[in-house]
Amino acid sequence: MQATGVLAQSNSARINYLLNCQGCHSADGKGSAGGAPDMTLYGKEFLQSAPGRRFFIQVPGSSNSSLSNLELADVLNFIASELIQYNEAIQFTETEVEQYRGTKISNVVETRNQLILELVR
Numbered sequence: 001m002q003a004t005g006v007l008a009q010s011n012s013a014r015i016n017y018l019l020n021c022q023g024c025h026s027a028d029g030k031g032s033a034g035g036a037p038d039m040t041l042y043g044k045e046f047l048q049s050a051p052g053r054r055f056f057i058q059v060p061g062s063s064n065s066s067l068s069n070l071e072l073a074d075v076l077n078f079i080a081s082e083l084i085q086y087n088e089a090i091q092f093t094e095t096e097v098e099q100y101r102g103t104k105i106s107n108v109v110e111t112r113n114q115l116i117l118e119l120v121r
């Protein structure tokens with residue numbers, strides 16, 4: 001059967017995740033000790049807040065990837081629904097990615113820690 005529409009989109013997002021992100025983040029998004037953090041841990045909190053969503057777009061792994069804005073939006077939606085399993089998350093759009101991707105985070109680890117302090121209570 002030919003995949004179309006939403007299905008095709010989620011399949012290519014899955015493949016793009018596999019090719020561009022999985023090496024550091026692992027298949028389940030849980031990363032590894034001393035490597036990429038477990039995205040499922042605070043994922044819901046990040047996805048629920050505007051600064052958290054910007055962070056997801058601006059982390060070096062996302063922003064510096066070779067993915068187009070649309071492809072990155074789809075991969076982030078794949079991470080939200082399949083790995084973080086937060087299906088109520090607002091969908092990332094090409095426009096949102098385009099808007100925030102170019103702004104570099106100066107200290108990623110510090111920014112992440114600060115966001116977690118603010119978002120998780």
Ligand code: HEC
Pocket residue numbers: 017020021022023024025035036037038039040042043055056057059060061062065067075076108109112
């Ligand atoms: C070379 C390893 C590497 C690759 C490849 C990579 N990342 Fe990451 N990612 C990290 C690390 C390390 C962090 C923690 C922040 C930092 O130090 O950059 C991170 C953090 C993140 C976060 C924040 C998660 C959290 O809980 O704080 C998201 C979202 C993310 N990456 C998405 C992606 C996406 C999407 C891709 C593929 C397009 C990708 N990353 C590719 C290493 C990587």
